[in-house]
Amino acid sequence: MMLGDEGYCGSVSYQKLEETIKSITGYEYVLPTHQGRAAERILYGQLLRPGCLVISNCFYSTTKGNIEEKAHAKTIALPQHPIVGELKLTEPFHGNMDITELQQLLAQRRRDVGCVIVTLTANDICGQPVSMENVRQVSRVCRSYDLPVVLDACRYAENAWFVKTREHGFADASLEHIAREAFSYGDACIVSAKKDGFGNVGAFIGIRGDRALYEKCLQELCLTQGFPTNGGISGRSMEALAVGLRESLDLDYLQYRMSQVSFLTDLIADAGIPTVWGSHVYVDAGAILDHMPREHYPAWALANALYVEGGIRGYEFGRVNYGDGYTGLDMLRFALPRRVYTNRHLEYVAEVLRYVAENKQAVSGYCVDWAPPVMRHFLGTFKPIRSEVEDDTMM
Template identity: 45%
Template sequence: MPRTIIEPFRIKSVEPIRVTSRAERLRLLEAARLNVFRLDAEDVLLDFLTDSGTGAMSARQWAAMMQGDESYAGARSFHRFEAAVRDLTGYPHVIPTHQGRAAERILFSVATRPGDVVPSNTHFDTTRANLEYDGVEPVDLVIPEGLAPRNRHPFKGNIDLGRVERLLADRGDKVPFGMITLTNNSGGGQPVSLENLRAYRELLRRHGKPLVIDACRFAENAMFVKLREPGQGNRTVKEIAQETFSLADGCTMSAKKDGLANIGGFIALRDARWVEAARNLLILTEGFPTYGGLAGRDLEAIAVGLEEVLDEDYLRYRLRTAEYLGEKLLAAGVAIVEPTGGHAVYLDARDFLPHLPREQYPAWALVNALYLEGGIRGVEIGSVMFGKRLDDGTETFHALELVRLAFPRRVYTQSHFDYAAEVILEAKAKAAEVRGVRLVKQSRHLRHFTAELEWA
């Protein structure tokens, strides 16, 4: 039996990518004020900035889009989308949005009040920003292993139940609900076990608090559960995913990840406590409740994507892609978050660039180095994304300085990942030459998207 896990699809259409010189990339990066978000996509060779909305859709999805019903209200495409979400989650109330951050914005606006506290394993950037915008404190309570890059705990995305219990005992009156992110993006794309999720649900229930899942990578998490959690190996990924949703009271979802679509998201809820207010806000900010900021063709693509993402051959290939690149890097002595997650490989920038102080943002500097070395665009998961400049001018720093190389779904082949490994190893050989950076312009929220920097 062959051991190689091949791409479980054939390529029917291709898009050219442009090769640039190092000198050209230096000019482009400096014109972008040392922020790869500001680069034009055509100037990037391998784009690992994000796996959100950047994947290739299937023939079935493109065919479904041709059936899109673009009626303003009550479109056939909405009912198909709604049925797919209900089948997966079991939640009767389905509210479409144009992407995940819109789902977060709407739900948090109607379900929280200023001064509230929302625990999670780790809130990702838009989740955190939307809570903070509403005057709510996001609290990260991932298990200690989740902050140790070299620890190989199989479920490093688990939430620390003891810390949750203490938070509920001390400030429970300020907690409107608990959250959990599947998989835990900020900590390396690490999964959450069903055992941990069940215990978290029971803890919240004892205190009368609902559980909301950030479900954008639910299928990857379910596949990890199948592969790693005792007693789960004989179940289908869909069964595991359905049990995952059954343990919660609702979810927010970016369908740009495990919905396999280029745009879209939703809120899905078990009971009606927040539904009317959420739909009213949806009408104000997104669109009518049966399209929610999406075209009918987008709803069709998501409906198919939610079915296709549960294919276990696809998921096995998806997880193996990250593992393959991770193995190459580990064999060459490059420190990464271990074990590899489902959608990305995370480089440990403090180990990669030990000569750079935290004040020079080593993870951001490493992102720039990878682009200069080989045209690869990654993203910083560190102190620019999660740190803050306080009113007194001091800076806070994040516990981890990581570079996430997030892989668009069904886009790149093995040779692309072999090339990526070569570029990373070249950058490692020249690590002492990598220059730090300093911030010169930033916004109050989500500063990493638009910040301007200069060489330190």
């Protein structure tokens, strides 16, 4: 980071970052942005036409928001294994897209579809990985319809680790080879480098071959983010990302990281709490706070209780995130920061969660105080639902 070239135009640090991204992805064109959602707004704003359909295995909230609110397109998720009823995953690649449904939809409505997105790993499906065969099949189907494929590859390295450890034929392949093959099936990619890039800021758009699309995005980037050789990122941050994007593909690092995710999952499961792990750890908040009606947002309530009790932050995947009409599970995600915690820290997390679960009657539900129509889980405010006789121990 001390080598950072802060020159506004032609930064050497950008050249290093560009070289790293091209080496990993194989894409000709690279556009840096300050954050993943900025990359989403730029790429989908130029790639999509108003009213078109966008298909994916799953959509992260900012992705869905940028597609629907900024590009004025519509989203359709086609998970092969949706999570309904209980938090129980039996497939090694539970994040796969449903190829049969994709083929049927394209056969009926190809003219309406703007692009297909493959999210690696599937954030809204408990961080579950996508198999290389599934990415390959999605690409094959889309190419037969002359339809672009975008890889939402914020966790490309972690997905590569799952492919190496779970998919036949990849046990002896390097993570670099696996990642490069996955990127080869896309026409463009978006990577938030705050995940597998080890960055505290930064993202990028990668585009394969389409010079016209690149030029449109380039103009929008310069208008809203910064010069094309920084995208609103400092030189020191670009230096860090150029290193971090490669280090995330180190096998020893990934084995240690995923062992920590598995370790925390086992600790929580030992307490009798429904739990699964992928790139993160997910718990079934509705099962923990089974006394609480869904209208009181149990996953949101659990997140607040954990923070008040132990200073632990979780991320809600439930009715606050998806809307009051959501019928799936109310889940809470623990996204472990990379290279931060020891196992003792994780034991503390599990102990606080166990304590809150054992004292669940003291956990208050919540109702909406104020919320915007979009991204209310980021911007809305909520207030606890108190009984007439308020318990001072209520969390």
